[in-house]
Amino acid sequence: MSIPESILKVKLPVQKLKIHPRAMQNFAAALNARNPLYYDDSLPEGIFNHPCFPIVTTWPLFELFMPLLQEAGLSSQVMGSLVHFSEHLELHRPMQPKKRLIFSSKIRGITKNPAGSEMHLHVQANTLKGDPVFDEYASVLFRKANLSFPERPLDIKPKSPLWNDVPDITGKISLEFSPLLPFIYDGCTDIVFPIHTSKKFAQQVGLPNIIVQGSASFSKCIGSLMDHYSVTDPREVKNLGANFGAYVIPGEKWILEWKKVKKISSNTQCTFRLVNEKGKEAIRNGWITFTT
Template structure:
């Protein structure tokens, strides 16, 4: 299978989404995140949504691609080959129940990759005032799909930090993902892809069986990082990102390892990785940038 980078620069039709308290709470519950900021709706200012809810809000661009993309502007027939490879989200403010968002997507970068073709889908969410709420850079790997040219970069995503400490983890936390973890996340997050819920389909595309969503693993990691590095306050999250470098299977343990801390002018950074049940990296080069508390 082949593709060219001529799709770079294409844009979608707009997607209208509303953040609801039910979706926010269910998302947090699906990754065992008991943070009161997501559940205590008796707070004077109400609750906020988990930052990673952003990936659920933009998911229709992938799940219902033909609704939002013109087939001449997007390789719709190749999406069956896509694998979530990188993720980065930049937040202008926290997501809150009641937010009514207009989200648009475009393809700022398509490049050859040794395993196929690497494509960035950039999703920009704005509220009813037209103010930007977040930008997501979802990196998709089209496995086995050859890019027949040198690739095109209309606009590169923000540079991501890589931490190279060698003193061992600052701390680590083990979470067991139960046998129904992928199904629970699928339903509560409302992010559906049959590789996470159908043994038959997962094996048909060459996987060993059902695998846990990469965004689920990242959400568990963010839960631990927020609780340990930001005093449990998700409103401080300004940016997050990672590379997905290994599979996580249901009914296995994952280990979130905090690798180090760095500081900028007015923000702090937490760097992390996640190991799967085989002690291999499922997430590499993970980072969260926090507003200084």
């Protein structure tokens, strides 16, 4: 399978999207997050978004990218091999329900990966007044697909702590992924891709079964770390991210391990991973920074 250079010319116009409060509540509910700040609109400041909720708001942009990539020459076979590979969010201010945000997005580069080819995307979200809300740096992996042109390195590469650079594990807990999670997450977030809900499609692309959405596994890890460190106000989370590795089959149990990296001023940073008993990592080099 080959990726043509023409996809690098694909661009999206600036988009305006309304933030729906039900979408914010549904995202938290899909993760079984119990924090009332995600649901109780009778509170003086209303509801707040889960730190990972920006992933939901940018999914429509990626849905727009997909047909444009095919129009630019990317084959349906290569498109079928696509998986969410990495995520990095820099959070500047909470979202306001019922308000509109302006999204600008672009392809930042495409590089070789041992498993195929990795396309790097950057989305900036601002209020209508121009105030920054969040930056998302994400990548998608085209499995077993090769570049037909020299790779284009990422021009902006966010820095993050690496798991192997920190010596001691601070803690670990078991996480179980319900057999219904991919369907609930699909329905509550409208992040729809058949690899997560169609066993027939998953097997056609070489997987043994449907797999849990990478963003769902990632978000459950973030929520568990917030609970462990008693971070009840999502506004305290400043940035977070991870690379996605091995797939999680619904119904499996995995171990969340983390290391406390450092505490500078009022900020605490942790690096984490989601690993099974065989040592396979579903989440690699994850991190979260929050104020305390």
